[in-house]
Amino acid sequence: MNVDVLIAGAGPAGLAAAIELRRLGVGDVLVVERELQAGGIPRHCEHTGYGIRDLHRLMSGPDYAQHYRRAARAAGVALRTGTTLTGWQRPGPMTATLTSQAGIEAVQARAVLLATGCRERPRPARLVPGSRPAGVMTTGELQQRVYLHGQRLAGRAVVVGAEHVSFSAMLTLRHAGAQVTALVTDEPRHQSFAAFRLGAQLRWRVPVWTKTTVAGIAGRDEVSAVVLRDERDGSVRTVPCELVIFTGDWIPDHELARLAGTDLDPGTRGPAVDTALNTSVPGMFAAGNLIHAAETADVAALSGRHAAGSVAAYLAGRRTAVAARQAAPGGHAGGRQVPVPVMVAGPLLWISPNGVCPASPEPPRGQFVLRSAAFARRARLEVRQDGRLLNAAGTRLVPGRSIRLDGRWARNVDPAGGPVQVTAQ
Amino acid sequence: MTALGSSAEPVADVLIVGAGVVGTAIARTLARYDLDCVIADAGDDVGTGTTKANTAILHTGFDAVPGSLESALVRRGAELLRDYAQRAGIPLERTGALLVAWSADQHAELAGIEEKARRNGYLATRHVSAHELYAREPHLGPGAVGALDIPDESIICPWTTPLAYATEAVRAGVRLLLRTRVLAVTAADGWHEVTTGNGTLRCRWLVNAAGLESDRIDAMLGGSGFTIVPRRGELIVFDKLARPLVSSILLPVPTPQTKGVLVAPTVYGNVLLGPTAQDVPDRGDTATTEAGLSSLIGAGRKIMPDLVREEVTATYAGLRAATEHRDYQIRVDGSRRYACVGGIRSTGLTASLGIAEYVVDQLADAGLALRQRDGHPPAPPVMPYIGQTCQRPYQDSAKIAADPAYGDIVCHCERVTRGEIRDALASSLPPADLDGLRRRTRATNGRCQGFFCAATVASLMAGRVLT
Numbered sequence: 001m002n003v004d005v006l007i008a009g010a011g012p013a014g015l016a017a018a019i020e021l022r023r024l025g026v027g028d029v030l031v032v033e034r035e036l037q038a039g040g041i042p043r044h045c046e047h048t049g050y051g052i053r054d055l056h057r058l059m060s061g062p063d064y065a066q067h068y069r070r071a072a073r074a075a076g077v078a079l080r081t082g083t084t085l086t087g088w089q090r091p092g093p094m095t096a097t098l099t100s101q102a103g104i105e106a107v108q109a110r111a112v113l114l115a116t117g118c119r120e121r122p123r124p125a126r127l128v129p130g131s132r133p134a135g136v137m138t139t140g141e142l143q144q145r146v147y148l149h150g151q152r153l154a155g156r157a158v159v160v161g162a163e164h165v166s167f168s169a170m171l172t173l174r175h176a177g178a179q180v181t182a183l184v185t186d187e188p189r190h191q192s193f194a195a196f197r198l199g200a201q202l203r204w205r206v207p208v209w210t211k212t213t214v215a216g217i218a219g220r221d222e223v224s225a226v227v228l229r230d231e232r233d234g235s236v237r238t239v240p241c242e243l244v245i246f247t248g249d250w251i252p253d254h255e256l257a258r259l260a261g262t263d264l265d266p267g268t269r270g271p272a273v274d275t276a277l278n279t280s281v282p283g284m285f286a287a288g289n290l291i292h293a294a295e296t297a298d299v300a301a302l303s304g305r306h307a308a309g310s311v312a313a314y315l316a317g318r319r320t321a322v323a324a325r326q327a328a329p330g331g332h333a334g335g336r337q338v339p340v341p342v343m344v345a346g347p348l349l350w351i352s353p354n355g356v357c358p359a360s361p362e363p364p365r366g367q368f369v370l371r372s373a374a375f376a377r378r379a380r381l382e383v384r385q386d387g388r389l390l391n392a393a394g395t396r397l398v399p400g401r402s403i404r405l406d407g408r409w410a411r412n413v414d415p416a417g418g419p420v421q422v423t424a425q
Numbered sequence: 426m427t428a429l430g431s432s433a434e435p436v437a438d439v440l441i442v443g444a445g446v447v448g449t450a451i452a453r454t455l456a457r458y459d460l461d462c463v464i465a466d467a468g469d470d471v472g473t474g475t476t477k478a479n480t481a482i483l484h485t486g487f488d489a490v491p492g493s494l495e496s497a498l499v500r501r502g503a504e505l506l507r508d509y510a511q512r513a514g515i516p517l518e519r520t521g522a523l524l525v526a527w528s529a530d531q532h533a534e535l536a537g538i539e540e541k542a543r544r545n546g547y548l549a550t551r552h553v554s555a556h557e558l559y560a561r562e563p564h565l566g567p568g569a570v571g572a573l574d575i576p577d578e579s580i581i582c583p584w585t586t587p588l589a590y591a592t593e594a595v596r597a598g599v600r601l602l603l604r605t606r607v608l609a610v611t612a613a614d615g616w617h618e619v620t621t622g623n624g625t626l627r628c629r630w631l632v633n634a635a636g637l638e639s640d641r642i643d644a645m646l647g648g649s650g651f652t653i654v655p656r657r658g659e660l661i662v663f664d665k666l667a668r669p670l671v672s673s674i675l676l677p678v679p680t681p682q683t684k685g686v687l688v689a690p691t692v693y694g695n696v697l698l699g700p701t702a703q704d705v706p707d708r709g710d711t712a713t714t715e716a717g718l719s720s721l722i723g724a725g726r727k728i729m730p731d732l733v734r735e736e737v738t739a740t741y742a743g744l745r746a747a748t749e750h751r752d753y754q755i756r757v758d759g760s761r762r763y764a765c766v767g768g769i770r771s772t773g774l775t776a777s778l779g780i781a782e783y784v785v786d787q788l789a790d791a792g793l794a795l796r797q798r799d800g801h802p803p804a805p806p807v808m809p810y811i812g813q814t815c816q817r818p819y820q821d822s823a824k825i826a827a828d829p830a831y832g833d834i835v836c837h838c839e840r841v842t843r844g845e846i847r848d849a850l851a852s853s854l855p856p857a858d859l860d861g862l863r864r865r866t867r868a869t870n871g872r873c874q875g876f877f878c879a880a881t882v883a884s885l886m887a888g889r890v891l892t
Contacts, residue, residue, distance in 0.1 A: 034834060034837050035877075082833060084819075084834045084837065084840070086819065086820075086834075086840065099819050099820075099825075099832055099834065100832050100833075101825070101829035101830070101832040101833050102829070102832065103822055103825050103826060103832060104820070104822045104825065104832075119873050119876040119877065120876055121736075122873065122874030122875070122876065123874070124662075124737055124738060124739045124740045124874060125736055125737045125738070125872075125874075127661075127718050127719075127722075127737060127740065129712065129713040129714050129715050129717070129718055129740070130712050130713065131711065131712040132711075132741065134858075134859065137875060137879065138873075138874070138875070138876045140873075140876040140877065141875045141876055141879045141880055144879075144880035144881070145879075145880040145883065148880060149880050149881070149883070149884050151880070151883075215715060216712070216715075218712075220709070251736065253873075255666065255838075255872075258666055
């Protein structure tokens with residue numbers, strides 16, 4: 001089968017991109033989704049807060065997912081659920097193998113958009129020692145158990161993390177019938193909104209234990225306790241519980257990007273992308289939380305919409321671009337201009353996009369997003385290229401929280417210059 | 426697996442205590458004879474003790490103690506298991522091993538290791554220069570000075586192996602009693618009276634293949650020849666995206682205390698780093714430790730820096746049934762109708778079929794009447810394939826066309842289909858819990874550890890229909 005655009009993942013980014021591609025007049029847009037229902041992570045986030053930036057209204061996660069499913073259908077998007085993109089066929093990554101109950105099929109696409117999202121690092125990836133009993137899970141698993149499979153959960157729970165998603169996990173646990181003993185974080189303070197923190201304390205009497213590390217998990221078949229270490233004095237205590245929820249610590253689900261041979265950004269761990277959301281593989285684009293794990297769903301959707309514009313332009317100019325590359329191989333890679341890398345230094349962990357496309361320097365929503373490893377009430381972000389100051393802005397740094405940087409400076413990047421450096425003081 | 430009767434329990438010909446890789450191997454070997462055979466285990470599945478957590482290597486025995494029983498049985502066992510694995514669909518890859526020297530002193534030891542291999546009857550070793558070593562393993566950390574190539578070292582699935590043995594035994598009529606811990610053994614007139622946590626059993630012959638508990642069972646039968654000192658090994662499993670970094674098993678030069686930390690591919694396509702070696706007092710202590718995991722990361726950084734930059738998929742710890750002796754503790758006593766198969770250290774998986782053949786021969790010599798069953802001898806079952814070199818159901822168009830459940834991928838990281846989970850639940854040896862399902866299918870064993878699929882898998886386990 002041949003399509004104009006193949007989109008991997010029917011979460012907010014993938015569906016928003018597909019809808020926008022249809023609006024821009026692109027003919028065949030196929031979205032493949034390995035889950036049985038499209039909509040992505042919002043399907044199992046029953047709390048409100050969805051749709052503000054992209055739809056300009058406030059809705060719950062499941063309603064938001066349903067909105068995008070309906071809008072995609074109305075836009076004439078071909079959507080295949082229960083269908084896994086299991087790999088890329090040789091030669092080249094633009095032919096995908098799709099596996100579903102209908103069988104195995106090869107799909108050749110003129111352009112590919114990766115929108116495979118992100119996930120929370122599970123307990124083993126965080127090297128939390130101890131035994132391996134049942135009752136240890138991520139927020140994603142917890143939400144699916146409770147909201148998609150209607151499970152009740154009994155007992156006491158310890159939530160690892162104190163960022164937005166950690167408070168969401170606390171509410172899900174309460175809803176499912178569990179008692180939340182505490183939120184624990186190795187950070188010196190929580191990383192969410194003050195209102196969430198206060199609400200947890202006053203309404204549900206759930207404390208946040210800061211500067212606290214999970215030093216072990218005990219229990220043979222089921223969890224019996226967590227061992228917590230206070231990093232201020234090194235003291236260790238055992239807290240009995242039946243559930244341990246590991247929250248946050250997001251990592252892009254980058255398997256398809258890596259199998260396609262895209263360069264990874266060392267900070268985001270997703271594919272490196274420029275402001276047009278090109279990856280290093282010509283004709284392959286990436287959007288959503290695959291390139292910034294994790295932003296809110298509306299930010300992911302707008303990233304998808306932005307990518308759609310780049311994909312449509314690529315398809316429209318493809319023939320000329322190939323000809324241009326053949327004529328002048330020096331300044332172009334795969335029919336587009338070589339991006340100028342954008343790098344960060346500590347305490348900043350990453351920036352997305354992490355390159356400026358000279359032909360299209362505007363990032364999604366006109367903003368770059370960043371993450372910091374440290375708190376700072378008033379930090380000064382500086383953007384420099386070859387020592388030249390392109391931008392400076394004041395901001396607040398909170399680990400795990402999104403930091404936004406106005407992207408108008410990207411127009412002033414010298415396409416022939418060195419990498420752009422973003423620092424925080 | 427029904428509960429046992431009380432006094433009316435008939436006397437079985439043979440009771441095997443322990444359904445690990447050794448006990449199930451003995452059971453399948455005895456199953457071809459006309460015997461009433463029972464196998465009992467304290468766990469809720471086969472292979473839940475020392476069997477389930479190891480380095481999953483099919484050894485050549487090149488580094489065994491020359492002249493030992495272990496050396497002979499590892500060689501014989503490897504030969505038998507290689508053939509059996511092929512027939513039963515047990516994932517097996519002949520990756521070869523490179524025993525890497527990181528200093529001039531270690532390099533000087535390679536000749537002695539090669540000589541030891543020869544004395545163990547293994548002649549295919551070859552010296553490899555640093556240049557060739559880095560050509561074969563370009564991601565190896567800097568500083569290696571040479572290596573010994575052991576081309577027949579292989580990797581194997583440690584879970585499918587005992588499941589295959591047990592499936593074959595059960596289909597041939599062996600009774601498998603799980604959740605049946607042996608508490609006491611008393612001598613009766615011509616039989617053993619065996620008190621378990623699940624009723625009383627009677628047997629004429631008793632085979633002790635109880636792994637970490639083998640010394641305790643031995644003591645119940647009057648033995649006192651050895652003491653199990655559990656030695657814990659912690660391991661780290663890296664993401665499948667790390668698999669292209671490694672082509673062979675990378676062994677260190679051993680010290681008198683330990684074989685050291687290795688890097689090895691797994692048959693599922695991951696990369697293993699480990700094990701540590703620490704004597705622990707508790708026979709159930711399979712907890713990983715901060716010190717153990719951080720020492721492995723430190724060792725890994727030297728062996729292969731690129732590896733430790735990859736994501737960790739799992740960590741685990743296993744217990745080796747080590748004793749104060751340097752060899753297996755296998756003794757068959759005809760007067761007591763008792764076979765002790767203890768002290769099977771880390772080589773038990775490789776040697777299992779060799780041990781079974783040896784023990785059954787010894788039992789026959791000691792007076793156990795072995796008469797071939799009428800009809801065809803039992804054949805290896807064809808096990809569900811969970812490796813990565815042959816075709817899995819999701820890759821098989823014909824299989825999906827015949828049954829669309831094999832195209833319905835439930836566990837995305839490991840590409841496990843609803844059809845495979847359904848088959849495991851309906852098999853001769855169904856899993857008792859999610860861990861059992863994991864060992865049979867790999868569901869939830871991948872990089873996300875259930876973020877995407879565990880809720881669905883739990884519903885399938887509970888028999889709930891999914892929409």
